[in-house]
Amino acid sequence: MIRITRKVEFSAAHFYHNPNFSAEENRRVFGKCNNPHGHGHNYVLEVTIAGEPDPATGMVLDLKELKEILQREVMERMDHRHLNYEVPELAGQIPTCENIAAVIWKLLDPKIKTGKLDRVRLYESPDLFADCTADASNGSGART
Amino acid sequence: MKISLTRRYRFAASHRLHTAKLSEEENKRVYGKCSNPYGHGHNYALEVTMTGPVDSATGMIANLAELDPFVQREVIQPFDQKFLNEEIPEFRAQVATTENVSREIFRRLKSFPSARLERVRIEETSKNSFEIEDEVDEVRG
Numbered sequence: 001m002i003r004i005t006r007k008v009e010f011s012a013a014h015f016y017h018n019p020n021f022s023a024e025e026n027r028r029v030f031g032k033c034n035n036p037h038g039h040g041h042n043y044v045l046e047v048t049i050a051g052e053p054d055p056a057t058g059m060v061l062d063l064k065e066l067k068e069i070l071q072r073e074v075m076e077r078m079d080h081r082h083l084n085y086e087v088p089e090l091a092g093q094i095p096t097c098e099n100i101a102a103v104i105w106k107l108l109d110p111k112i113k114t115g116k117l118d119r120v121r122l123y124e125s126p127d128l129f130a131d132c133t134a135d136a137s138n139g140s141g142a143r144t
Numbered sequence: 145m146k147i148s149l150t151r152r153y154r155f156a157a158s159h160r161l162h163t164a165k166l167s168e169e170e171n172k173r174v175y176g177k178c179s180n181p182y183g184h185g186h187n188y189a190l191e192v193t194m195t196g197p198v199d200s201a202t203g204m205i206a207n208l209a210e211l212d213p214f215v216q217r218e219v220i221q222p223f224d225q226k227f228l229n230e231e232i233p234e235f236r237a238q239v240a241t242t243e244n245v246s247r248e249i250f251r252r253l254k255s256f257p258s259a260r261l262e263r264v265r266i267e268e269t270s271k272n273s274f275e276i277e278d279e280v281d282e283v284r285g
Contacts, residue, residue, distance in 0.1 A: 016202075018202065020201065021201070029202055029209070030202075031209055093200075093203055094202060094203030094204075095203070096202070096203035096204050097149065098147050098149055098198045098203060098204060098205055099198065099203045101147065102145070102147060102198070105145055109145075126152065127151060127152040127153075128149075128152070128208070129149075129150050130147060130149050130150070130205075131148045131149075131193075132146070132147050133145070133146050133148075134146075135146045
């Protein structure tokens with residue numbers, strides 16, 4: 001089995017706020033990330049596909065195809081957007097690194113027809129990232 | 145699908161690879177220049193990976209407002225700008241290789257209360273890295 005990884009970068013704004021918390025609780029739990037004017041990051045997304053190379057092409061999945069999928073599913077939805085207001089898939093969720101990575105996994109997984117989505121790694125900064133991986137405990141795993 | 149969160153920290157420390165269990169000549173042969181009696185140092189990068197349910201109220205596996213001070217207290221403050229062999233009691237009895245440093249840091253961090261420590265990864269230099277995972281730690285006790 002071979003793993004291939006493609007990287008893309010997008011820039012987006014967000015802030016953390018739970019409407020069920022009091023203003024004070026929001027400040028305590030989320031700190032400066034609660035600033036209602038929002039703030040932004042240069043997100044770096046690494047998407048890994050696992051599979052056997054096709055004997056005819058030598059490829060697990062044509063990276064050109066993966067690039068197009070990432071452009072359509074992630075870049076067009078999230079690049080230069082406000083994640084709290086402009087991404088319907090994140091509606092009702094706090095747009096943390098964990099939740100954004102999970103949304104990206106769910107967007108990409110059904111689109112990968114050749115090979116299997118193995119890992120989504122989303123860097124919010126060079127010092128913080130979330131990983132979504134196929135769950136080994138349920139076999140093929142990727143369809144959650 | 146399983147989610148984890150990884151946070152990266154840094155500390156700078158010195159160490160010397162040397163064990164009283166070996167002769168001076170053997171120490172020199174096994175550890176080479178790392179056994180220089182005055183020690184040497186590294187800029188270590190530490191990656192701490194946490195897993196567990198994403199809290200639906202906060203969207204988080206671990207709140208950095210809790211994780212950062214915990215790692216600071218347990219590891220960064222005691223290790224940063226220190227001579228590991230002398231100033232971390234656990235390395236008086238064992239060699240301060242980065243394998244052992246990883247295991248000691250894992251031991252110190254696994255009591256984090258609100259998420260499960262999955263992995264500790266240390267870059268000793270940009271060319272060397274060391275990883276220890278939950279189950280490995282349990283097997284070794």
